[in-house]
Amino acid sequence: MLELDKISKVYKTGTFGGKKLLAVNKVSFEVKDGEVISLIGESGSGKSTIGKMILGLISITSGTIRLNGVDIATLKGGALKNYYRNVQGIFQDPFSSYNPVFKADRIFRIIREEFFPEIKIDEWNKKIDSSLRAVGLNPNEVLNKFPHQLSGGQLQRFLIARALLLDVQFLVADEIISMLDASTRIDVLNLLAELKSRGLSILFITHDLSLGYYISERAMILYRGGVVEMGSTEQVYYHPLHPYTKMLIASVPRLDKKWEEVEGKLKAKHSELSTGCVYYERCLFADKDKDCAKRPPLIEAESGHFVACSHYMEVNKGV
Amino acid sequence: MSLKVKNLKVYYQTLRGDVKALDGATFTIEDGEIMGLAGESGCGKSTLSNSLILLKPPMRFVEGRVELDNEELPIWDMEKMNHFRFKKISTIPQYAMNAMNPIRKIGKMVSEILKSKKVDYKSTLPELKRRLDLVELSHDVLNMYPIELSGGMKQRMVMVLSTLMNPSLLMADEITSALDVSTQKAVAKMLVEFRNRELVKKLMVITHDISILYQIADSIMIMYAGKLAEKAPTSVIINSPRHPYTKLLISSLPDIGVKYSQRKLTGIPGKPPLLLDPPTGCRFRERCPVAFQKCLNEEPPFMEIKKGHFIACWKEFEKNA
Numbered sequence: 001m002l003e004l005d006k007i008s009k010v011y012k013t014g015t016f017g018g019k020k021l022l023a024v025n026k027v028s029f030e031v032k033d034g035e036v037i038s039l040i041g042e043s044g045s046g047k048s049t050i051g052k053m054i055l056g057l058i059s060i061t062s063g064t065i066r067l068n069g070v071d072i073a074t075l076k077g078g079a080l081k082n083y084y085r086n087v088q089g090i091f092q093d094p095f096s097s098y099n100p101v102f103k104a105d106r107i108f109r110i111i112r113e114e115f116f117p118e119i120k121i122d123e124w125n126k127k128i129d130s131s132l133r134a135v136g137l138n139p140n141e142v143l144n145k146f147p148h149q150l151s152g153g154q155l156q157r158f159l160i161a162r163a164l165l166l167d168v169q170f171l172v173a174d175e176i177i178s179m180l181d182a183s184t185r186i187d188v189l190n191l192l193a194e195l196k197s198r199g200l201s202i203l204f205i206t207h208d209l210s211l212g213y214y215i216s217e218r219a220m221i222l223y224r225g226g227v228v229e230m231g232s233t234e235q236v237y238y239h240p241l242h243p244y245t246k247m248l249i250a251s252v253p254r255l256d257k258k259w260e261e262v263e264g265k266l267k268a269k270h271s272e273l274s275t276g277c278v279y280y281e282r283c284l285f286a287d288k289d290k291d292c293a294k295r296p297p298l299i300e301a302e303s304g305h306f307v308a309c310s311h312y313m314e315v316n317k318g319v
Numbered sequence: 320m321s322l323k324v325k326n327l328k329v330y331y332q333t334l335r336g337d338v339k340a341l342d343g344a345t346f347t348i349e350d351g352e353i354m355g356l357a358g359e360s361g362c363g364k365s366t367l368s369n370s371l372i373l374l375k376p377p378m379r380f381v382e383g384r385v386e387l388d389n390e391e392l393p394i395w396d397m398e399k400m401n402h403f404r405f406k407k408i409s410t411i412p413q414y415a416m417n418a419m420n421p422i423r424k425i426g427k428m429v430s431e432i433l434k435s436k437k438v439d440y441k442s443t444l445p446e447l448k449r450r451l452d453l454v455e456l457s458h459d460v461l462n463m464y465p466i467e468l469s470g471g472m473k474q475r476m477v478m479v480l481s482t483l484m485n486p487s488l489l490m491a492d493e494i495t496s497a498l499d500v501s502t503q504k505a506v507a508k509m510l511v512e513f514r515n516r517e518l519v520k521k522l523m524v525i526t527h528d529i530s531i532l533y534q535i536a537d538s539i540m541i542m543y544a545g546k547l548a549e550k551a552p553t554s555v556i557i558n559s560p561r562h563p564y565t566k567l568l569i570s571s572l573p574d575i576g577v578k579y580s581q582r583k584l585t586g587i588p589g590k591p592p593l594l595l596d597p598p599t600g601c602r603f604r605e606r607c608p609v610a611f612q613k614c615l616n617e618e619p620p621f622m623e624i625k626k627g628h629f630i631a632c633w634k635e636f637e638k639n640a
Contacts, residue, residue, distance in 0.1 A: 042499035043470065151590060152360075181359040182527055183587040186571045190586075193579040207499045214573045214584075237575055251504040253530035255557055255574055259504060 002054070002087075002170055002201065003030040007063030009049050009225075023049045025225040025278075026063065031170065031201045036192070038204040038212035038233070040248075041222035047205045049225075051172045054203065055089045056080070067170070085115060088163040092175035094155035098147040104155065105143050107162050115166065131164040135191055153184035160191060171195075174205045189215055209252045213237055221245050224278040227298060231305030241307040243315055244279050277310070285315050320388045322348040322488050322521060327383030329370040337379070338594045340366040342545040344383075345621055346629070348488070353514055353522040355532030355553070357568075358542035359591060364525050365413065367542070368490040370394060372410050388487055405436055409486035409519075413493045415477040419465040426461030429480060436484075443483065450479045450518075454509050471502040478509065482518050489519040493526055507535050529572060533557050538627070541565050544591045544602040547621045551628040561624070561635045563607050601633065609634045 009024040024046040031037050041047045052058045054065055056072060065072045067083065075083050091097055098104055108128050112119060119127070132139045135157040142154055150158070156176055163171055173192065177185045192202060193215045206212050212219055212233070219236040221229040221244065229242040240246045253259070277283070277292045296310040309315065327344045330337035341363045348354045356364045366378070371394060374380055380395035387407060393399040412418055420428045429447065430440035448458055454475040465473060474494060482489060491510060495503045513519050524536060532539050533553055540550040541564065549562040560566050567587045577584065589606035592598055601619050604610040611634065619631040624639050 042501060182529070182568060183359060183571055185586070186573065186584045187586040189573070190579065190583060209500065210573045210575045210577070213575050214577055215579045233578075248500055249575070251500040252575060253500075253504070253507075253528065253534050255530050255533055255569070255572060259508075259534050 001030060001032050001068060002203075003066045004028055004050070004054075005064045005066070007050070007053060007065060008061045009046070009053060009058070010061045023225050024053070027222075027225075027227055028063075029220060029227070029230065031203060033169070033201055034196060034199045035218065036196050036202045036204055036216040037218045037220060038206060038216035039220050039222060040206060040209060040212050042207060044224070045222040046225040047207075047222050048174055050222075051089060051174045051203060051205050054170075054172055055087065056083070057089075081115070085166050086168055087170045087172070088166060088168045089172040089174060090156070090159045090163065090176050093179055094152050094159065094176075095147065097159060098155065100147055102146075104145055104147045104150055104158055107158065108165065111162060111165055127165060128161075131161045132158075134164055135161045136187065137161070151184070153180050153188060156180065156188055157191065160188075160195075164195075169199075169201060171200060171202045172205070173202055175207070177211060178206070178208065185211075209237070209248065210254075221248065226278050226295075226308065227306070228279065228308045229306065230298065231302075235302070235305040239305075241301055241305070241312045241316055242279075242309045243283050243285050246315075247282075247284075277308075279309075285311070320350045320487070320520065321386075322388075323384075323386040324371075325384045325386075327367070327370070327385060328381035329366055329374065329383075330379050330381055331366075332377045332379050333595070336595055339545050339597055340594055341370065342594075342597070343621075344547055346540060346547065346550055348521045348523065350520045351514065352538060353511065353524060353536045355529075355536035355539040356523055356525045356542065357527060357529050357532060357539060358548075360527065361544075361591060361594075362542045363545040363594075364542050365492055366545075368410065368492055368523060368525055371488075371490065372400070372404060372408055374400075405432075405481075405486070406484045407486055408488045408490075409481045409484070410490040410492065411474075411477055411481045411494050415494055416470050416473050416497065418477050419473065421465055424462055424464055425468075425476060429461070429483075432480070433483075438484070447479070447483065450483065453512065453516075454479055455505075471498055471506065474498065474506055475509065478506070478513075482513055485518055487520045488523070489513070489521070490523045491525065494524075495526060495531055496528065503531070504534075507531055511535050529557075529569065530574070541568065544597065545594050546602055547629070547631060548603070549628075549630045549632075550621075551630075555628055561628070562630045562632050563609055563634070564603050567606075567608075601631075 004027060006026045006028050007024060008026055011021045011023050013019045013021050027050060039047045053060050060073060072083060112124050129139045137154060137157055142150060147155060177188050180188060196202060204212060204216055216233055219233045220227055223244050229236055229245045237249060240249050277296055280292050296308045298306040298308045301307050301312060325345050327341060329341040330339050344367060358364050370378060374394050385392040385394055392403060433440045433443060451458055456472060456475055460476060495506055498506060510522060514522055526532060536553050538550060538552050539556040541548045543564050549565045556565060560569055571584055571586050573584060587606055592602055600616050601614040604614040613633045619633050621629055621631040623629050
């Protein structure tokens with residue numbers, strides 16, 4: 001189980017790092033074993049930052065991340081290596097995840113050298129074969145090739161196979177299908193769902209709401225670094241409570257319904273560390289209410305469904 | 320008035336021979352029509368739009384005829400096309416976010432572009448400001464550098480710039496794919512608004528996201544491996560597609576309300592053929608669930624089976640006969 005406890009990230013921006021940008025603001029949640037959580041938000045909402053903090057690629061400004069009760073910031077050396085045995089990430093662009101000079105299957109060899117030097121080559125090759133088959137690839141077709149000889153979907157599956165070799169418990173999947181074609185997209189999604197049934201937990205980071213709905217049990221909506229709504233996917237998608245979530249759901253291009261005239265204001269300017277509700281500038285309901293000057297806490301509106309809006313009752317009146 | 324493309328073939332020259340990226344496209348876009356163009360990556364949709372405005376090596380014009388508003392476009396001639404580019408035919412490129420000169424203020428850059436086309440900047444300025452209002456950009460952007468704008472803002476700025484001369488044909492190549500849903504919706508709606516105000520007469524919107532096209536396009540054309548597979552009004556493509564590829568493509572799209580645990584979607588098995596030496600017959604036959612002997616030897620023509628509904632599939636021709 002992976003727990004995030006009030007983690008924040010402040011980036012320094014501006015020419016001399018004088019300005020500060022709060023990318024993630026006190027986000028807390030937990031991912032249970034065998035659970036898929038989708039983290040949804042627009043660009044700049046901090047969703048990738050959260051993923052990178054879990055993977056230890058960037059430092060955490062405040063708060064703690066715990067894997068099975070152990071604070072990951074304290075891990076060093078062998079313990080840290082062991083952490084990566086359990087937690088791995090896959091990123092958006094499969095083409096830039098590889099070194100184009102080397103053959104793509106080099107990633108498997110490195111894993112063996114780094115983590116399993118005791119396993120014999122023959123045995124390791126068998127393991128590679130079986131994990132490639134598990135992700136739906138034919139080893140004879142894909143091994144011994146350079147990255148440019150493989151398609152995006154194949155490369156992305158390679159990365160998943162690599163994670164399987166490590167017997168990971170937790171996978172951070174950051175926009176892993178947005179670069180793929182519609183026809184191969186769904187295969188990768190199905191693969192993730194299958195892995196989940198084997199007990200793997202996945203943090204599925206996306207801006208595509210329909211993909212998030214397809215495989216996850218819980219959904220979290222982020223806006224400017226803060227969680228604005230969190231709950232089971234059914235609750236969030238069918239009974240969105242936060243004005244932002246409502247606008248998002250209404251903007252999803254669908255095949256069975258044309259866009260309604262639910263208009264939100266376009267992206268407002270990024271204000272610095274302000275104290276009020278993050279969505280204030282774009283919110284259609286915010287005008288008169290004074291509570292919006294304070295940052296609303298996450299309130300449990302119904303069982304397991306949290307919303308960060310101080311007057312969500314009013315917003316949802318008559319819905 | 321319309322855009323008429325007849326049997327257009329554009330190949331890429333490589334050391335190993337020609338890659339037949341666009342192999343015989345015939346279609347028409349009428350005035351006031353927004354045509355969506357969809358297909359997998361590598362199917363030739365960007366080749367089609369690029370060849371209409373900037374056909375440069377390694378692209379090679381093979382044959383075909385393009386008519387815009389009853390005037391033939393000399394797309395094989397870089398020099399002669401200058402007369403049409405920007406004024407009659409314009410594009411919002413795939414890289415719109417990086418399309419602006421980073422070391423010029425946007426206003427200065429616009430004036431330079433207009434000057435190169437011998438258009439007076441001062442007299443165009445009021446119209447430019449009206450257009451900025453239309454896409455909800457503040458007039459201050461003219462005094463800013465591109466780096467000061469967000470991705471969505473840059474996209475909209477390029478939209479304004481591309482349409483400033485009221486082109487007859489505007490091509491928008493994957494302009495919404497890098498945006499998040501709310502901005503995506505705004506940008507897509509602006510395209511429709513541009514058409515409604517007759518700032519552009521016809522639009523070709525290229526994307527691999529068919530659900531966007533369902534929202535804004537009047538007709539959709541599906542391409543597969545350098546060939547046209549199907550073209551029909553939007554509702555027909557979405558609700559009653561005829562070509563097997565379109566059917567599979569539509570059914571593989573996840574929609575809100577579809578969950579893995581309840582209904583498992585499937586992708587299209589296999590991958591498109593290499594276009595360096597494409598197979599004879601129908602190019603989709605290897606992945607096609609209904610392919611038969613005829614598909615192996617003969618290439619299906621792109622024919623109108625109902626008014627406004629074109630397909631290229633032997634099986635469907637048989638059914639229709």
